[in-house]
Amino acid sequence: MKRRLRPVRSHRRVRFRFTWPTLVLPILGLVLLARGDGVRAPLAEREAALAIAAQPSRGHLAQMDVEERTGTWTPATVAAVSAAPRLLSSGEFHLRLPGLVSGAIALGVAVVLGERLFATRIGILAAALILALPPGRRLLGAELGGEPIYLAAMLTALAAIRDMSEARASAIVAGVASGIAIAIGGRDGLWLPVFAVLWLRMNHGLTARSFAIVVASALASVALVTVAAELWLGRWASPAASLPAQLAAPQLARTRATDVEIFWSTLPLLPVAALGAASLPSGWTTNESLRFIVVWVLVAAASFALGGSPLPAYVAVLYAAAMLAVWGMERSRRTTSIAAVALCAALAAATLRLPRAASEERALDGWAVRETGRFVWRTVPLERRVAASPAVQKRLAYYGRRPVDSLDDAGGLAGADYVIVTREIMRESQRGTREATSGSRPGRPPRLRMIAEFGPWIIARVVRGAPAAASATPPAEPEANAS
DSSP: OOOOOOTTTOOOOOOOOOOHHHHHHHHHHHHHHHHSSGGGSOOOHHHHHHHHHHOTTSGGGGGSOHHHHHTTOOHHHHHHHHHHHHHSOSSHHHHHHHHHHHHHHHHHHHHHHHHHHTOHHHHHHHHHHHHHSHHHHIIIIISSSSHHHHHHHHHHHHHHHHTTTTOHHHHHHHHHHHHHHHHHHGGGGTHHHHHHHHHHHHTTOOOHHHHHHHHHHHHHHHHHHHHHHHHHTTOOOOHHHHHHHHTSSOOSOOOHHHHHHHHHTTGGGHHHHHHHHHTOOTTGGGOHHHHHHHHHHHHHHHHHHTTOOSHHHHHHHHHHHHHHHHHHHHHSOHHHHHHHHHHHHHHHHHHHHTTHHHHHHHHHHHHHHHHHHHHHHHHSOTTSOEEEOTTTHHHHHHHHTSOOEEOOTTOOOTTOSEEEEEHHHHHHHHHHHHHHHTTOOSSOOOEEEEEEEETTEEEEEEEOSOHHHHTTSOOOOOOEEOO
């Protein structure tokens, strides 16, 4: 007879055992991530935007428009990131520290979820894959964002959903964790309560009472977290007013390049996954944990197709690959297993080699932007307007501790006193100035005078009017070439 889920009627307690992997893996992950260079690297544009939103009163950044500072980040994400600058400092490592701690917790919960689904070794392997792959390390806090908190809440909700047949508390935990994921990720977390209700329906445990417990606990969690975040940030917005706004757009990182990199990193897992798929028994569809993984992948993929984040589907694929890999290695011949592992290693070496050049280029650009912003902060008076390309605007505003206007890619001066442009734009501007002034007309266009150079970025002063009038402008700061 098929087991029927009755989470609101069962009073059985679910015991949580602190096994050594649930304690050792989080500590190991925290140490490895904290010792890596990535957590101390300069902030990317998206990270700088969040750092500015978390520090609205930092110096002259308070002059920036509120919407420009906060963007579309949820209050819970901004509040979580703002804890480190208030308690510690505003350095890159301290900004990312709350995410690293949340990522370490997520590793422990990942092991627990593997234990709930299959066995401890499945959870260990899944957590190790998240820690080993570059997209997984970003999920664990190597980059500034709400993803580590979202990951910990998502895995907690999934573990509770899997246990809803054993205790009423699991339904409440699933709803509360889903609400935290929604408070952090906006609509990127809506698939979790949908998955919980669907799982209840598939296992004949969906009743009006069970539905109400999951949904009500999720809504209450979203409201409480949002209100607490608003109070922490020193402003007030009722949950009824702020919740629709934070559900209007996905809050987690999603770009075409990010999507490609996330799923490209899973390519080395295909050989062992195929080996495990070939070794599955004929009646595998009756296994409840396998059906849980399949439904998880389908619901997360549907959320991704509707404009959500690929992160839930990515983690689901890692769990499925870990399960299939262990199954295939245990059921196949030794020679076949060794060949599959060798092929995985070859694919991993090939996929990790490809983005290395792009990573080095990003590191050089991040250093250059950070030093450019610090130079502007030290040398350019605060009353002077600074403009830069939108690709570096938020980073320069953060490191320069000042508002930075947007400068279009064509090199338009936009009424700025100083501009930060690339070498190519600088050459085009100088060429255009020479062509415009070749006829000795009385009205001369603004010209750029280089002040400093850091990598591909040049700090230039905008000189307007005739050369004689240029001398009336404030004297330039000491010139330096730091390229």
